[in-house]
Amino acid sequence: MNIGANRIKMRTSEFLLAPINAMIDKSSEIIVSGHKNPDGDSLASCLALYYLLTGLGKKVTVYSGDPLPYNYLFLKGSDKVVFDIPEKDPDLFIIVDAGSVDRIDDKLRKKISKSGREVVLFDHHVLTDSVKSFYDVIFADESACATAALIFRWADERKLDICEEAAEAIYTGIISDTGGLRYGSTNKESFEIMSKLIDKVSPWKIASEIYEKVPANQMKMLAEVLSDMKIIADGQAAVIKITNDQLERYSLTADHVDSFVNYARSIEGVKLAMRFRELDNNCWKVSMRSRDGINCHVVASGFGGGGHKNAAGFIFKGSYDEALKKVEEIVNSVSK
């Protein structure tokens, strides 16, 4: 074990957390918010902060401009989230998991800028300079498996008593962002935090709430989507499509079908999984997930989009058949 590196990390945390704690201590009203179209980690980090800050005697409002993900509504406090922007300015804003400033709800971003109040960020995304200049203090670590892990670090450093509600939220945020402790972001700290929370949570209850409360229609639509899946470029790419007609027929919304692309990626030999979601006639929102050997960002660039190595996206205008042909060409030219 590298004790030296751990000490440096702790010192860095203390250095960043002291000003955040000072801001919290002098505030009585705090607005907490995550990113647009919140995922499990974003919502869980907000709710963990809700309980921990309420425990410190603060009046906390959790705001979301978008609906919450249906399979995380079991989290305590999700019924307290407000969807109308609060009129009154708080003493402090805390943003979690947002990545870039344009991922903050537009109304909230304007309110923050107009109010001139202090704003803090907890995040585990790669941050650009423009992001850095928006905040007064940032507690960020790209190596953290989830923003919820950073909320834990703050609470642990402050020696807060983590109540059951906050423990469940932090545990859920980590499970959510690591795909159930499976993805590359899973690290030693993930397991250390889980072991510290385990007496206060029920892993099976949380896992079944997230993964085993699938609406019957979602499963039926998955069957239809997978039976229509195209395997192209000598088995290197799997492509699925989701049409408006299907969403209508099965009475589902886009967040119900977000996870479908993971089934395409899990096929042996597939390096790139793509999901075409119909926006309009002959207009598709495409998201990609890849394994080593194919860089999603490079493929997306060929279509005028962008993203990261293992996740990227673009908008495609044209027929699905045209798209498949072009994908095949690009995948063949970029694969190793």
Ligand SMILES: [Mn+2]
């Ligand atoms: Mn996250």
